[in-house]
Amino acid sequence: MRYIEPHAHMVSRTTDDYVSIVTAGCQAVCEPAFWAGFDRSSSRGFYDYFRQLTQYEPQRAAKFGLAHYTWLCINPKESEDLVLADEVLSIIPEFIDSPNVLGIGEIGLNKNSRNELKVLEKHVNLAAERDQLILVHTPHLEDKLKGTRLIVDLIKSDSRIDPGKVIIDHVEEHTAAIALDAGFWAGITLYPESKCTPPRAIDIVENFGHEQIWMNSACDWGVSIPLAVPKTALEMRRRGHTEEFIDQLLYRNPARFMGQCPKFKLPLE
Amino acid sequence: MNREEITDLYFMDARSKLIDLAAFLDRLDRYEGADDYRMAAFRKTAAELMSQQPGRAARVLTAFSDPTEEPIVAAGEKGASGAWSGDKD
Ligand SMILES: [Zn+2]
Numbered sequence: 001m002r003y004i005e006p007h008a009h010m011v012s013r014t015t016d017d018y019v020s021i022v023t024a025g026c027q028a029v030c031e032p033a034f035w036a037g038f039d040r041s042s043s044r045g046f047y048d049y050f051r052q053l054t055q056y057e058p059q060r061a062a063k064f065g066l067a068h069y070t071w072l073c074i075n076p077k078e079s080e081d082l083v084l085a086d087e088v089l090s091i092i093p094e095f096i097d098s099p100n101v102l103g104i105g106e107i108g109l110n111k112n113s114r115n116e117l118k119v120l121e122k123h124v125n126l127a128a129e130r131d132q133l134i135l136v137h138t139p140h141l142e143d144k145l146k147g148t149r150l151i152v153d154l155i156k157s158d159s160r161i162d163p164g165k166v167i168i169d170h171v172e173e174h175t176a177a178i179a180l181d182a183g184f185w186a187g188i189t190l191y192p193e194s195k196c197t198p199p200r201a202i203d204i205v206e207n208f209g210h211e212q213i214w215m216n217s218a219c220d221w222g223v224s225i226p227l228a229v230p231k232t233a234l235e236m237r238r239r240g241h242t243e244e245f246i247d248q249l250l251y252r253n254p255a256r257f258m259g260q261c262p263k264f265k266l267p268l269e
Numbered sequence: 270m271n272r273e274e275i276t277d278l279y280f281m282d283a284r285s286k287l288i289d290l291a292a293f294l295d296r297l298d299r300y301e302g303a304d305d306y307r308m309a310a311f312r313k314t315a316a317e318l319m320s321q322q323p324g325r326a327a328r329v330l331t332a333f334s335d336p337t338e339e340p341i342v343a344a345g346e347k348g349a350s351g352a353w354s355g356d357k358d
Pocket residue numbers: 007009032034106137218
């Protein structure tokens with residue numbers, strides 16, 4: 001099989017993980033900027049992180065024949081400090097034209113605070129001004145429903161943004177329709193504990209349609225499974241889905257969304 | 270696929286999870302203390318398992334969710350606990 005890993009934090013993963021995902025059929029990996037598990041002490045930490053995402057990590061992936069793409073932002077977990085957020089936002093234009101940058105992400109909300117919303121709005125403005133794709137992180141657990149509604153309302157209110165160029169990631173059964181009904185794409189994250197298991201992810205596709213959905217492992221430094229996407233392909237076969245449908249969901253759908261950025265190219269095409 | 274095939278695929282897994290839930294509730298009873306807001310939400314939400322209406326997963330997720338609409342004044346902690354406390358912010 002072939003598939004795309006549309007959301008993975010490879011800077012936190014080992015070389016063995018690269019070998020595993022390539023062996024399983026991964027054709028491209030896409031890495032949104034996110035929280036490191038601790039707060040950076042200054043905007044210089046983000047500057048180096050953006051260098052890692054645009055210069056070092058693509059070379060590391062290339063050693064395994066894998067295309068590596070990235071998204072830039074200051075993540076919502078570090079968006080409470082508005083001064084830091086402005087400094088990081090001012091760095092992004094220096095990196096945005098790098099050949100592997102697909103857009104702005106993963107922006108969004110974490111605890112649904114006023115400052116997080118302000119920083120989200122600034123990112124959306126940057127994406128609109130630079131005609132960038134947007135990848136949105138929705139909050140965890142009890143904060144997800146409220147956060148998804150706030151995010152969707154904010155982005156919908158900006159008439160410059162085409163919802164078809166925005167993916168609302170980490171949807172679950174209670175938030176999928178909020179994203180899809182507004183014309184956005186929806187991402188389903190396959191986590192062993194929080195977010196979705198493969199059987200539930202397949203339920204969501206069966207219930208809400210598959211046209212504007214992708215699945216990802218969102219593997220990072222926490223409890224997560226780099227092979228979650230191909231493992232979900234196994235589960236889809238058990239559920240009677242065809243190879244054609246699996247290819248559409250796990251390869252052609254993410255390719256179609258990210259292909260809206262002209263920099264996105266696949267090795268097989 | 271039909272209902273029997275879905276049962277074949279998932280019954281053992283669901284059975285195991287149901288026993289785990291029952292054992293978890295027994296385990297809580299063997300230890301000192303009272304339920305907090307998480308277990309209050311858990312016990313209320315568990316009733317969804319007996320519902321006859323489709324959409325149980327979405328309703329369980331919604332029952333654990335913060336139902337308010339206004340952004341909070343400031344983010345203190347970064348993490349989430351899995352249930353809405355109502356007043357912790
Ligand atoms: Zn992520």
